Structure formats: structure tokens, C-alpha cells
Amino acid sequence: MKHPLFFCLLLLGCLISCGQGQTRKDSTCPDYLRSLYIQGCAAKDSGQAVLARDCFMKIIDAPAADTPDTAITTLKAKAYKQLGNAFIYQYMAKEAAQMYSKAYALYESNNDTTGMLYCYRNLGNAFYSMNRPDSCLFYCGLAMKLVETAPSRYRYERTELNCLMLTSLVDQKKWSEAGKYYHAIAADTLNANTPAVLMTTAQYYYGIHDYRDCELTSLKILKNGNLFDRQRAARFLTNIYIRNQEIKKASRYMEAFIRFTDSVSLYRRTETLLRMDALYNYGKKEQENIKLNADAKVYRLLLVIALVSMAAVVAVFVFAMRYNRQQKALMRLKIDHYKSLRKNQKNRDADSEQRKTAMIRNSDIYKHIIRHLDTGDGLFILHNDDWRQLSLVVEQAYPDFNGHLHDICKMNNYEYRVSLLIKTGFQPSVIAGLTAHSRESVSATRRRLFEKAFNKKGTPKDWDDFILSL
Template sequence: MKRIITNITGGLLLAVSIVPTLLSVVSCGQQAADRDIAAADSLSEVAPQRAMTLIDSLEGEIDMNKSRHMKLLLLKAKVRNKLAMPMSTDSLKDIADYFDKHGDSNERMLAYYILGCAYFDGKDAPMALQYFHEAAAKADTTDSSCDFKNLSRIYTFLGEILYKHLSPENALIAQKQAIKYAKLAKDTLNAICGYQRLTETYYYLGKYDSVISISDKSSKLFQKYGYINYAASSYGIPIFIMVENGETNKVKPYLRIYEKESGLYDTKVNKVKKGHEIHYYIKGMCYLNENKFDSAEYFFRKELNETSDYNNHQAAAKGLYMLYKKRCNNDSVTKYAEMWNAATDSAYTQMSTEHLQQMQAMYNYNRYRQNAEEAEKDALRTKYISIIIIMAIMAAAIGGALAVRTYIIRKRRARVNEIKEYERSISELKKARRELDILTENRQTRMESLIKEKEEEIERLQKEKAEYEKNKDIAARMTPFADEPVVRVLRRHAEKEHVMMSGEERKMLISLFDSYEEISRLKAVLSESEYELCLLVKLGFTPSQINMLTGRSLQDIANIRKRMYNRITGKDGSSRDFDKFIKSL
């Protein structure tokens, strides 16, 4: 009894000593996970690709609780956004929902910011605007630990969306907020960039004095902190304004700095970076104001030919109009005046199409929340209407296909009846020939001519019969696929055009047999290319035609057929054995 009590006591002591050890091990593991997540977070700003590698390793190796797992998913979304990798909005919504309930203000702001970026990259401006607004609302700006750098980025995106969608006053508010929070984050470069970005909005509002003033200040700030190329590129809009005002002498020093130091213009080949082709117009106007007409024409035509953007075409046409006006060439003046007007109309139409329909949605964020339920109902209604329309189209297509099939069958039957009629005619003609043979000699001369005529007609009818039999054999081999559009196209490729079939034609070929279970089940044991070859054999294409359609050698086609015969039947056999087998299905 004493020994039993002693054993129990020893077991309890061992258990008591093991539990703290286990807790310590678990705690150490979770602390290591926290350290690795923190390391990946620090890498996300300076080396996002390395951060992604570390995150992938953490996902695969560390057993962590849900909180840490969700933090890791949020960090992964942040890094993917940095690397401009595509992301699912549905999974991002799940992350945002989780941190809405369990995260701190910075985590909530980050989750909604990334969700807004995903919609922004997907060209869905209304949804992007909604989630950027929500992200900004999640920030706690009274807390010193607030991620002001992220908040600055959010307002930068808001400013860009509002500017692009013709709401400059609201864009200006968002841009100034971006500058404010960049300063609080001590992010000097983005603060100056945000300040310089105001010039675009002030130019749109027609406040040219503010544009020039801000450009001068931002350029000096860029130079102060060593960003020479940014300093030079900040003169872009002021240069345009000065050129439009005809201040050629005033613009020259700025133009030299811009072209030499901005990194946007290659002076050796007189070429500007894509997206900045308006600079050709600026160069052309400078030469035009100096009466250097040939140089001006060179840059105007360069802008006209190197971009399809309507705004650039408008500027180039305007420049050529002014050039030929100075040259007193009335025909060219008329031509480029019309081109200028057409480009202006096109630019306005494009702006209307892309932006004006979204303006109301852009300006009032609260409207999205108020109308969310109604929008959801509309979407559901649209879905049902789309389904009904699709079903109606499918029914019409099926009905049309059946009508075409009925027409073809009727035509075939009519042709068969016609051939039978030909055969009866041939029989009658042969009988007539026998009768002619027993006619009297005194009618021989006249009858020989008639016999020859009948023989020629018999020969013609026999040729038609032979041609029909040949076509009937081909049709029999291909039935019921001979009249399918894709089969006719492939046969034309192989016999006349000598081109390979496209990827879309491959898909149509494979879908043709989906309803034929005995054939389509072969997909389970064959690769896609083998199954494709199998279908071509089934349709009666010869090896040389298959060679033309697929680009495979004749030897390769023969080997694949032997290999498929063995795999499907379990027997050894030749390529011809395979052809017989597959055509028998």
C-alpha cells in the first residue's frame, strides 16, 4: 500500500514538472513565430520579394494559432500588393472582416487599404473609392502609434481617383490630407511628391499662378534633399503653361533642365518616355514661336504618329494648324483645323464615356452605403434577366440547329431520289439501245447519231453516279459530324489552306464529342494532345492531314496511335489497328 501511494505521488510530481515545460515549449514556438512575422514585416518595405519568401516558409512550417495566422495572411496581402501581384477581393474581404472584430486600428486600416488597392487595380473605381474611404475611417489619428505613412498613401489614392473622375475640389482635399500625414510619418519624399502633385489639380482648375508657385517650391525642396530628377520633372506643367502663353524665351532654361535632368527625355534621339508625348508639342511650339517651321513640323508629326491618345492628337493637330497658318497654306490649314476639331470631339467623347457616367458615384461615398441593399437587388435582378436571355438565346440556337439539320436531311433525301431517277433513266436508255440495235439497215445512219448522243448522256449520268457514291462514302465515314462547322473548317485547313488549327478550334473539336460518352471517357486515360489526335482519326482525317493540323511529324503520329491502342485496349497493335478501333466506337 505504501509503495502504491509512493508511485502515485511520484507520478503527480512528474506531471507537475512536465506541464510547465510543455507550456514553455509552446510559448517559445509562438514567440519565434511572432519574431519571424515581425522580420517579414520589416522586410516588406525594403525587400518585398525576400519578405514573400519568408512568409511562404512560415505558412508551410509553423503551427500557429488563428490570430497569428490571420496576421500572417494580412502581411502576405500587404507584400503581394507591394509586388503588384493579383489578389482575390473575396479573400481580402474575409481578412478585413476578421480584423474588423479582432484587430487594432492600424490592422483594420491596412486590411481595407489593400482591399481598395485590389479594386483600384481591377479598374473598379467606385468600389476602390468606397474601401479607401473606409480604410481612412479606421485610422486612429489621436494615437501616436497610428500608421500615418499608410494613411498618407490612402489619401493619395483617393486624390488620384477623384482627379481622374473630374472632381478636382474633392481631389484637392484628399491630396492635402496625403501631404499632412506624410509629414507626420516623416516621409519627406512622399510629402514633397504630394505637394508637387497639387499642380495637376490647380492646372485643371485654371489656377496657373498657383501651379507655377508650387512647382518652384517643390523643385527647390527636391533639390535640397538630393532628388535631382524629381526637381527637373516638376517643371513639366509650368513649361506647358509658358509655351501656351508664347513665352518662348522664358521657358528655354526650364526646358533645358527638364530634358537634361528629369530622365524623361533622351536628347540624343529626341525621344520622350511613353506617356509624356505632350513634350513633343511643347518642343514644336517653341520652334514655331521662333519661326523654325521645319523643326516645329518634325515634333508635331512625331507626336501625331507615336501615340494614339486623343489629347496628343488634339495638341499635334492644333500645332500643325498654327504652323500652316503661318506658312499661309490654306489647304493644310483647313485639313488640320478639321483634324483638330475631330480630335477635340473624340477626346470629349472618350472623357464622357469613361468618366461622366461615374461622376455622381465618385463624389458621394455615403450614397454607396445607403443604396447597398438596392444595388444588391438590382444585381440579382440583372442576373436573373441575364439567365433568361441566355436560355432564350440557347433555345433559339438549338431550334436553329435542328432546323438546319432537318433541311440537310431533306436535301440528302432529295439527292438520293434524284440518283434513283438517274438510274431508272440509265436503265431505260440501255433498253432503248438494245431496241436500236435491231432496227433495219435503211435507218442505220440516222440511228447511229441518236445512239451516240444517248451513249454520251449515259456516260455523263454514270460519272454523276460515281461522284455521288464517292461523296456518299466520305459522308458515311464522317456522319454525324461532317456538317459540323469546326469539322468543315479543319478539313479546309488541311486540304486547301494548309494551316494549323488554332487553340479555339481545338476547344470546339473537343467539345463536339462531350455528349458521346463512349469517346469522351477516353479523356480519363489520354493526355489532351493524344485525345485531340484520337478525335481527328475518328473524323476520318489522314495522317498527312493530321500532320498539317497539329504540326506533328508522321512518325510521331504513328507512334502515338500505337501507344494509345495499347493503353486503351491493353493489346499490342499497329497504328492501323488503332484507327479501326476508334472508328468502330
């Protein structure tokens, strides 16, 4: 393999992308997301708010498909809507409105009129819970415009919106405006006796002092309404009969009102405890999620460090292999060059070699050295100028000497001077004196230079032969 580093990184990238691709494929499967939605709805209905939230958030956080998928977008919109309903249950109307807005955007991208209609209606409910009647009426009005696109299909939704707008206007005591929605509700005979319609119209009757109609409507609520509506109906009847001075009836419905109030209080206490428990579990789960996310970040960081370290090790290994190959190739060239020089040495003209030797020995610097060596005082040391002159003399006799020597290996001044004296023809004992080193040091230097140049062990004489061959 010419590029092992590239191969390793390519293989690693393929493994990671395959794993991510499989995970992404599973998380974007419509059947998987649909099962999460069903599980989340079941958990919400059973009061397991934390589990429900996790299911819906998995749907919302699912990565987008390669091609637009209407089914997945619809599931995400439904998940946002269910989260909004859960926030409404926990009296978090502001957060619910945010969820409904996000759901609306997804329904709008799918051109889903029904989904958009329900989001407008839910937004109206959320703003009604926040005591913002103007916003409530605004979103109900937008929903009503969608209802008008298919009146027969959205007949129940029309009545529901009319009830919400009528309730909002009754709370504001805007009786003239409320009358318009009351008449719209009264005209719908199909949904006239539903609990929501009965309670809304009872409130309206009581507000405009139509006590007879309020009485009749409240009696219907007591038979078919839920606990909260029956409590309010009993209150209406109590006030009406007190106003009419029908004390026995007023007393009877006062007792009913007290019973309903006790039941409502018990229900709300239970509901509050359940809600507090859900909020506690939600907070606890959030803390666990924060910890898990922090751990995941650490694991991802460690994984990145491990991958980078592995890539660095592989890179160092590859570069080391390449460097070794280059060094071996260079060494082969050096050895071939050495063999060529040895061969050339044997083929040299004896007269030419004698002339070069005579040129060195007739030089002033060589005579200067010999003259001091003959004195035998043992104190002679060559100065820098002497070394430069000797190097120039050798270079004149052998023009390629310095070039070949430095091509073979790098050396310091002491090693170069030893090699220069060998080329000049001095014996190791003399070289030791001229360089102010011991004979053993000179021998070790020659042996070390041969090993450094040819990457194999040799004798001091091997280095001498090489120097004389240059």
C-alpha cells in the first residue's frame, strides 16, 4: 500500500459514516416515529409527563430525511401540539403557545388546513388562559377564516370557536359583541346540547340577566355536564332562586353547590399533587439529561482525542517508514559511490597520484608541520589559519574531496580535521598529537565516522581506505 495513512483514515471514516447512516436511517423511519408518537400519547394520558416529553422530543429531534417526507413533518407537528397540550395541563400557557406556533409552521409547510385550524384554536385557548382576550379573539378569528373554506366539514369546530369567543367577550362584559356569537351558536341545532355550548350560553344568559333561559340551561347542565360545569350551574341556580325568593330551591342548590365545590377542591388538590410530581420528575429527568449530555460531550472529546492520537501514531509510523526507506536508498547510493571510488582508485594513474602527493608534501603548510614534528617537543598545535591552508592544499590536489566527504555524512570540526590529516598521509599517532587528542580517541572517531557514513560497523582502517579513495 503506497499510502497506508490515507487507507486507515478512509477506513475509519467509512466505519463512522456507516454507523451514523444506520442510526440516521432508524431515527427517520416513519413507522418508528409513529410508534414513538403513540407511546407518548399513552404516557401523557396516564400522567407520565416525563416519558411523554421524551417520546415527543425524540420525534422533534429526528434528523430531516434526504427528501421531504410529509408523514414525518406531520408527526413532528403533532408532537409539538401534544407538548403544547401538556404545557396547558401544567398551567404553562406561554410555553404551550410556543409549541402551538411551531406546530402551525410545520402544518403550513404541508398545506394541512385542518392542522393549521387546530393550532389557531389552541393558540386562542392558550392566550385565553394568559388573560389576553384580544390575542385570543385574533387567533380564533384566523381559525374561523379557515373554517369558512369548508363550512360543512368544520361545523363542530365553528361552534367550538364561537363558544371560546363568546366566553372571552362575556368575561370582558362586551354584551353587544357577544350577542353575535350567541346567535351563531343558537343557530347550530346539531351541537346545541353539547356541554361546552350549554355552559357558554348559561354564562351569557346570566350576564344579560335572562334568568329564565339561564335556569333552563343550568338544569340541563346538572344532568349532563362535567363536575366543573355542574358546580357553576348550581351557583347560577342558587343565585337565581335567591333572587326569585324561592328559598327551598335556593337551599337545595346551595347544598349541591357546596358538594360540587368540595369535589372540585379534592380533584384540584389531587391534580396539583400529580402536577407537582410530574414537574419534579421532569426537573429530575432534566438534570439527568444535562449530566448525560455532559458525559456524552466528554466521551466525544475522548473519542476525538483517541482518533487524532491514532492518526498521529499512524502518520509517525508512515513517515518513519518513508524516512527509513530514504535512508536505505541513500545508504545504497553511498555504498555504490564508495565502491566506485575504490574501483577508480585502483585504476588511477600512478604518476598522477604521485604528482598529487608531491603537491601536498611540497606545500608550505605541510613542510611547516613536518618541521615542527621533527623538533620532537610535542607541543606543536595547528591554528585555524594552518587548518585553512591545509584544507586548501588538499582541495587543490583533490578538487572533489570536500564535496564527496560532506555528501557522505555531516561531521564536526574535529572529525573533519582527522579525515583531512588522513588524506594528507599522516599516521594515527601523529594525528592524535596534531589534534590534541589521544590515539584511542582518534581510532574511535575513525570507527564512528565509518559507521555513521555507511550505517554498518567497520574498523578505523576502513575509514582510512575510504578517505584515501576520495
